[in-house]
Amino acid sequence: MKAVVQRVTRASVTVGGEQISAIGRGICVLLGISLEDTQKELEHMVRKILNLRVFEDEGGKHWSKSVMDKQYEVLCVSQFTLQCVLKGNKPDFHLAMPAEQAESFYQGFLEQLRKAYRPELIKDGKFGAYMQVHIQNDGPVTIELESPAPGAAASDPKQARATKAKISKLDCIKPESFCMVKEAVSKMKRPPAEWE
Numbered sequence: 228m229k230a231v232v233q234r235v236t237r238a239s240v241t242v243g244g245e246q247i248s249a250i251g252r253g254i255c256v257l258l259g260i261s262l263e264d265t266q267k268e269l270e271h272m273v274r275k276i277l278n279l280r281v282f283e284d285e286g287g288k289h290w291s292k293s294v295m296d297k298q299y300e301v302l303c304v305s306q307f308t309l310q311c312v313l314k315g316n317k318p319d320f321h322l323a324m325p326a327e328q329a330e331s332f333y334q335g336f337l338e339q340l341r342k343a344y345r346p347e348l349i350k351d352g353k354f355g356a357y358m359q360v361h362i363q364n365d366g367p368v369t370i371e372l373e374s375p376a377p378g379a380a381a382s383d384p385k386q387a388r389a390t391k392a393k394i395s396k397l398d399c400i401k402p403e404s405f406c407m408v409k410e411a412v413s414k415m416k417r418p419p420a421e422w423e
Contacts, residue, residue, distance in 0.1 A: 229309040230272055237250065242352075248302060269335060276372065277295050279372075282294070310324075
């Protein structure tokens, strides 16, 4: 799952000449859902978007507050083109989740956002429609987010420190001792919990 998050002073969506959604100060989220996305990626992205610190605090300190901290609005727009792969100069969208599946997945994403935040502050476009999205970017500030690939280990700092500590136990290996190096490499391919 990919998201482009823009800090905005205002944003709106128009379909067929009619404005269907609008927000004031907050963030506009363009969301691209991939074939491989699951509930896990959905929950990860909801957490990241709502906790992304792109606003300043009351003292003017930058990058201190999230959209939830400031009680600002969120405008979400489904955008399958974020899953584009170029074939020469032609965009190819085979990595995007098909529309039939993606619509219910996207509705689930909106539902999670509303559960985690204030439902009345979450707005969206019209799934599958030809839209004009008007974004007044503030800054400009644009952040790209991507959920970890399905099945990839989570980037947990505690886990990373544990892994580093385990690797430091292997620092006595002599380069000339191939068997010991082979055993160390074999250990490193397994999860750190199994290294003992």
